[in-house]
Amino acid sequence: MSFEIRLGVRAFRQAGPGSYLIAVDPSHSTGFLWANPWPGRIGTLNARFLPYANANRMILSTASLVTPRTIFFVADPEVIKQVASDRTGIYEKDPQTYQVLNVYGHNIVSSNSLLWKKQRDAARSAFSEGHAQLMWKESCFAVREAIALLGAGKTPQTIDIPVFLRKVVLTAMSAGSYGRRLSYGTDIQDVTPHGFTQPFGVSLQTASEYMVPKWAIPRIAYKLPIPALQKFLSHMTRSYDELAKHFQGMIEETRLTLDQDDNFKESDDLYYNNLLRRLVAANTLEKHPSKRLTDKELLSNVYIFLLAGHETSAHTLSFILAHLALYPEVQNKVYEEIIGVWPTEEDAIFGTEEYTLAVIRESLRHFPVAPRLPKVALRDTILHSKGHGEFQPVTHVVPKGSVVLFGGVKTRKNSVRNGLLIRQIIAGLVMPSLPFSAGSRSCIGQRSGQAQIIGIMANLLRFYEIVPPSDLVDLPFAQRRDALLKCWLGSSLSPSDIKLVFSPRVKQL
């Protein structure tokens, strides 16, 4: 028996009651394979809460033959919170999973310990409440420009929602976090700058879609005389190279604006003193070697912040709009709240929209864009779920090296049932989900992301009613829902095909 198989069998033995062997480690970067082809299995996208419900347990154990290690799937929110917020050093992010993000070097999402801390410290001050307000304004600005280009709400339009939103969010983030106010209409998607062969938006999109192949395809494949493969590899490589060139250009420009003599000053002008400037300062001006970002880390963070911020927000908002089209009564309530909170454009301030925030949380509960958050145990420990209702209390011994994995899509109780539970969310009756994770490694951009989402949603709803396309309207509800909410797992949970009609409101604000 090979060494790996022996380790796998040992992991299986350690895994405890209810455990079974799996071929692919879902917490590993190749785990996207696990996401799609085996419906209903633990960790697969369509398994929902059922594996936990069937076992009457909120912790399930599996063992992977490939990696080989024991993997604990956890759906108990209390246990998730406990592991995510661990400050005793028992758990850290699983480095195997996050390798895939290190295309340009280490970054804030993929690192642990002191390496992570210096990157978080470099970025922290860029994510103030003021930044969330700025992101709100820039999102409103970007989406209003997009709406104007669609004919300012005069005629119905069928929109490819993820494509539309990725563009709007990228425009907003480029201004709010990178200090570059682009034009939605031209700069991002359509214009190839001098010296480049692809527009920035195309390079970014390709880089995000090809992240796993880029990491997984061995060097030898680049030498194989297979034309289709070579065409694919050359497109992929070019996209990553061009993206790096775009980022290097932005970094160099920013370096020039930093005053070398007077040092980097704190300033209230968040547009000027944006995230990019703070990251470049941490590379260029930081004197202390243990706090300084290397050139590679700088490039990698410029990339990862854009990836972490733009795709997550655009995809979350895509699922939200699909839900609003499926549930017109929810859409009406959001609309009412929006006109109540923002009677005129000038008065619009982001902050207190309870129902709208609950809709976002509920949509994220069903479709968490970061559905798999694996932590590795650095020493032997235990996991204990107290049990809830029909769910038995369980205690698992967790051997050092095991992985504790939160999630899988819809791994929360109540997700077995379909439908949106907005009122129950507001009343605190639904088990909490943690779509932004928890503890020190929780999402640094949570508030900014929410600001973007609400800003875009609010402006769209003021102009349009959002409805399913005509080919879905006459289908039974369940089929319509399944058609709109198909998804796949790439670098984040991605909508497969959401097309919706923006139908102008009779009376626009």
Ligand code: HEM
């Ligand atoms: C709806 C929108 C968003 C969702 C659902 C979301 C979710 C998450 C989750 C679950 C994590 C933990 C990831 C892990 O443990 O591997 C995370 C981390 C992170 N997010 Fe977000 N995110 C969103 C928006 C944003 C935005 C707008 C930004 C930045 C502009 C951002 C930047 C980051 C970064 C840098 C981390 C790593 C933090 C660290 O490890 O210190 N995210 N996010």
